[in-house]
Amino acid sequence: MEVRNNYINGQWQASVSGATREVINPSNGEVIALVTDSVAEDSKQAIAAAKAAFYQSGAWRRMAGPKRADLLLRIADAIAARADELAVMDTLDNGKPLREARCDVDDAAACFRYYAGLITKPQGGVYEVSDGFGPMHAYSMHEPVGVCALITPWNYPLLMAAWKLAPALAAGNAVVFKPSEVTPLSAVALFEIFHQVGLPAGTANLVLGSGPAAGQELAASHDVDMITFTGSTRTGQTIAAAAVGNLKKVGLELGGKSPNVIFADADLEGAVEWAMIGVFFNQGEVCSAGSRILIEESIKDRFVARLAERARAMSIGPGMKDPDMGAIVSAAQLEKVLGHIERAKQQGATLVCGGVRHTAGECAKGYFVQPTIFDNCTRDMDIVREEVFGPVVAIQTFTSEAEAIAMANDTPYGLAGGVFTTDGARALRVVKEIRAGVTWINCYNPTFNEAPWGGYKMSGYGRDLGVNGLLEYQQVKQVNINL
């Protein structure tokens, strides 16, 4: 089987470790590819290449914004040209339904287009300043941060890559990218595209390998000026601690346990529809998943009955067959999800549906879990407090708006939250009170390249996407001119 390698300084090369790692199709447990398994030395080489590209050659950072934009647009076109192939890659690698992988590919291409456009718009400002020193003129300019390390998780392999690489490259940085070792394939394809469009050597480097072996060096190295990370809160803490040595800039997009608050006056069918998307889309492996449904007591029974009816009707199967729900990404994640389910049962939550591994028919060897609903959950239960990152939802009830808000905020996380009501003023009041970086009213989970994404509290800091997403990868220089 051909081995996919690192891409460092414009060259494909195997890890100095000589080791390889198997990439598994979670739908059937079969090995679909081999990738080189990097260690700290590979990351050091990639960092050195990025440092030379940024500080010595400077070809990319000195290139005019519109020229960089041209290359980003060619990257977007190349992604679109390989869309079917890339979608199959993410489906085989991650387990998600093919049509959802295809949406990820379209969104990834659009992300490169968005930042290609944004970098051609005005950057910086001109200031009226006091004339105590005589006539002065001041302006500011946005410059790239330098060498940026980017680390992503496995739930949206290509899309998470695009969220970070597009703005980092648009801003003129040199990057070292480490995708999740669980889902590395579409990252390799993306770097083939970078090579094909002719990014200057060393501008974008790819290191394939595990977090502790290959990722840690990216966080600790004093030659890295910035690290942005999407993944679990625990890993985020490790990265932030390692990054302190040279005070590199840090951006963290972490986990969540997001509340989906549904009032009695909500359109019930609409709320059920969005709650399904909120918690079962992408097998529930979504950082913003509405995994705590807080529902007004008077409509709870009707809502739960309808949600369970919909959940039981979901088709489950290999992503390539385009079911409603695909496989959990790995055997390890499957065990984690099943562990959460068992603990919820032991701690007294009422299992409404699901709650078991799904092994029927062609799912026998894959890592499938039935969509799972727990009712009568209480605040002390792990299922209410801990991120599952699987198709499992905990239901709790409230009787007043104030109680709903207090329950919504009763979590160390603050990534997302939703509100369902036909009372517009209440929707705005509640959304304002929810301590989270991303909120939805009468919908759940839609995400846009144009709008900033990120968390409060232990869901991290910094923003992906939107104008804020570009600013993260820039620093601002003040220029004062003595007239």
Ligand code: NAD
């Ligand atoms: P993870 O933290 O285990 O791994 C994420 C990435 O970090 C991987 O590339 C991994 O190799 C790397 N890594 C692990 N240890 C490292 C270390 N010590 N140093 C450097 N890198 C290291 O997370 P995961 O299991 O891949 O993804 C699931 C998590 O990601 C969930 O908690 C989820 O909420 C979160 N997530 C957040 C967002 C967001 O936007 N906030 C989006 C997607 C996923």
